[in-house]
Amino acid sequence: EVFLPWYNAFRFMMQNIERWEAAGNKFVPSLEKVCATTNATDIWISAATQKLIKFVHEEMSAYRLYTVMPELVNFINQLTNWYVRLNRDRLKCAEGDDADAETGLQVFYDVLLNVTTLMAPFTPFITEYFYQYLRKMHPSYAEAANGGGAENPVKPGKSDSVHYLNLPAYDATRLNQDAVEAMAALQKIVELGRYAREMRLINLKTPVKNIAVILGNPTENVIKAITGPLKSYILSELNAWDLTVVEKKNEHEWVTLSLTANFKLLGKKFGKKMKTVASTIKSMSHVEAVACLEKGSLEIEGETICANTEITSKLSFSKEGEQWESASTQEGDCVIGIDCTQDEAILAAGRARELINHIQQLRKNAGLDMKDTVEAFFEESEVTPVTENAVSMNVEVFKAKFKGYVPLPKRFAPKWSVIIGSESVEIAGSKVEVSICRPAVSAKDGLNDAQTTFLSTVQPASVESGAEISFSVDGKDMKVKEGLDFWPTTLAKLEATKTVSWL
Numbered sequence: 001e002v003f004l005p006w007y008n009a010f011r012f013m014m015q016n017i018e019r020w021e022a023a024g025n026k027f028v029p030s031l032e033k034v035c036a037t038t039n040a041t042d043i044w045i046s047a048a049t050q051k052l053i054k055f056v057h058e059e060m061s062a063y064r065l066y067t068v069m070p071e072l073v074n075f076i077n078q079l080t081n082w083y084v085r086l087n088r089d090r091l092k093c094a095e096g097d098d099a100d101a102e103t104g105l106q107v108f109y110d111v112l113l114n115v116t117t118l119m120a121p122f123t124p125f126i127t128e129y130f131y132q133y134l135r136k137m138h139p140s141y142a143e144a145a146n147g148g149g150a151e152n153p154v155k156p157g158k159s160d161s162v163h164y165l166n167l168p169a170y171d172a173t174r175l176n177q178d179a180v181e182a183m184a185a186l187q188k189i190v191e192l193g194r195y196a197r198e199m200r201l202i203n204l205k206t207p208v209k210n211i212a213v214i215l216g217n218p219t220e221n222v223i224k225a226i227t228g229p230l231k232s233y234i235l236s237e238l239n240a241w242d243l244t245v246v247e248k249k250n251e252h253e254w255v256t257l258s259l260t261a262n263f264k265l266l267g268k269k270f271g272k273k274m275k276t277v278a279s280t281i282k283s284m285s286h287v288e289a290v291a292c293l294e295k296g297s298l299e300i301e302g303e304t305i306c307a308n309t310e311i312t313s314k315l316s317f318s319k320e321g322e323q324w325e326s327a328s329t330q331e332g333d334c335v336i337g338i339d340c341t342q343d344e345a346i347l348a349a350g351r352a353r354e355l356i357n358h359i360q361q362l363r364k365n366a367g368l369d370m371k372d373t374v375e376a377f378f379e380e381s382e383v384t385p386v387t388e389n390a391v392s393m394n395v396e397v398f399k400a401k402f403k404g405y406v407p408l409p410k411r412f413a414p415k416w417s418v419i420i421g422s423e424s425v426e427i428a429g430s431k432v433e434v435s436i437c438r439p440a441v442s443a444k445d446g447l448n449d450a451q452t453t454f455l456s457t458v459q460p461a462s463v464e465s466g467a468e469i470s471f472s473v474d475g476k477d478m479k480v481k482e483g484l485d486f487w488p489t490t491l492a493k494l495e496a497t498k499t500v501s502w503l
Helices: 003-022 031-036 040-061 065-086 098-119 124-137 139-150 177-199 220-227 231-238 248-253 263-282 286-295 344-365 386-392 395-401 449-455 490-497
Strands: 208-215 240-245 255-261 297-300 303-306 311-317 324-328 334-339 375-380 419-427 430-437 468-473 476-481
Touching: 003 065, 003 098, 003 124, 031 040, 031 098, 040 065, 040 098, 040 177, 065 098, 065 231, 098 124, 124 139, 177 208, 177 220, 177 231, 177 324, 177 334, 208 220, 208 231, 220 231, 220 240, 231 240, 248 255, 248 286, 255 263, 255 286, 263 297, 263 303, 286 297, 286 311, 311 324, 311 334, 344 375, 344 386, 344 395, 344 419, 344 430, 375 386, 386 395, 386 419, 386 430, 449 468, 449 476
Parallel strands: 208 240
Antiparallel strands: 208 334, 255 311, 297 303, 324 334, 375 430, 419 430, 468 476
């Protein structure tokens, strides 16, 4: 449960560094780039790493070794289950931003090197394995030449073994409690959202319209984070179209605040009157409970009760409407409601996501790199064009995912298209043949055989916009013009000729 995810995270980082360097770049770890990042998840994982280093120093100095290992294991879970998951596409440069991908990899490397050093006394062999790869990228690795790696001063990279290194020193300037609290809120929301989806049996491939979030006494920083830089991560993880954080003044429309007496503390104060006091506290309305918490105290039977320590508060979802599915933390400090309305737009978006997954799987099976472009086509066996309707309603989603390309009905594919991979799948209960093909120019309907035969040999990447190509067949000179007689892709042809109404 620890070693395999940790190893997979390490391998994932190494693969993406190799991919980044294959594009002609050179990866050189830089603490300056790590500290300069503005990505919210980078700031969080860096702050969490420094907090961990500080904790390990304090606990080991006090010989409380039994507290250290659980924290290290918990951190590795945070790294693998949250940081890597949330940034997978970014680290793979699937979003097309090389600079941002490098920043993420810089942070990832810094965190892995620190964790490897911290874990070395407890897991000596796997950490040594990781270190021998990590050190070769470090700038000080050059100092290991001629036996320098076994001499002082020890340095990551220079030192021949992770077991020669001291525990990393923590950087107080990178501690950031605001970032840690914001990420904790994100994790609560995502976990509750997943649970609510399961309760309604809604597959993650099917989007939901809205997620309403009610937080008990959140800080201004948490609100800004989950409605700002962390919002896109929440929407992506829960496949939701929108996120609403309910304001305090509107909470009564969504939740009911209930108070419960702390018997252990108040029992000594009220004695035999405790039952009456507990009943009074429990019967308070939402408005009264909110006023009590805002005041911070409550007067009962001539005694003052502290609302912060002697009373437990809990939020419960109370919004009317069958479309809502809710979930809350055990403490009741976070409640979410998911709008489970399933209209045609939602269902079409879910089918579009299924088609995207099938195309991605075909690309993976064909061994394609992310930068390799293909054209995707589909053919439905049912009379009702379920898949085509889904594509027509989500054109921009496909363009964003496939860098401008959109899956098209197979009837529009050029007859000379070369199929790279094909698979029969099921989408919304309908059998669909999905294919990926090499990019090929698409000819205007009605061209003669000589023209189409020539165009079947033209590489789309070699054609400029508006270019006119001259050629000869059997001694007869001919011309074809891009944008008039042919187009570099089938999509470009359909858009130009308005063959289908949804493009």
